[in-house]
Amino acid sequence: MPDVIDHASGLETQFTEMAIANQLARAHRTEQRESAHECGECGNPIPEKRREKVPGCQYCTTCQELADKGRL
Numbered sequence: 787m788p789d790v791i792d793h794a795s796g797l798e799t800q801f802t803e804m805a806i807a808n809q810l811a812r813a814h815r816t817e818q819r820e821s822a823h824e825c826g827e828c829g830n831p832i833p834e835k836r837r838e839k840v841p842g843c844q845y846c847t848t849c850q851e852l853a854d855k856g857r858l
């Protein structure tokens with residue numbers, strides 16, 4: 787059934803292209819992202835100093851450390 791195979795591989799290509807576009811869009815968004823006011827993990831307020839020092843940060847220092855260690 788060559789028709790089915792062609793269709794499937796076409797979908798796969800489309801999906802890969804979409805995934806790449808999504809990744810690029812996400813990377814771009816992360817770059818432009820503002821620092822969060824509250825930690826995305828524990829909800830504690832993120833100190834102003836940290837928000838300035840780490841543009842785009844989404845976690846407090848404690849949770850960021852855990853995230854860096856891959857524990858989140």
Ligand SMILES: [Zn+2]
Nearest residue numbers: 825828846849
């Ligand atoms: Zn936190």
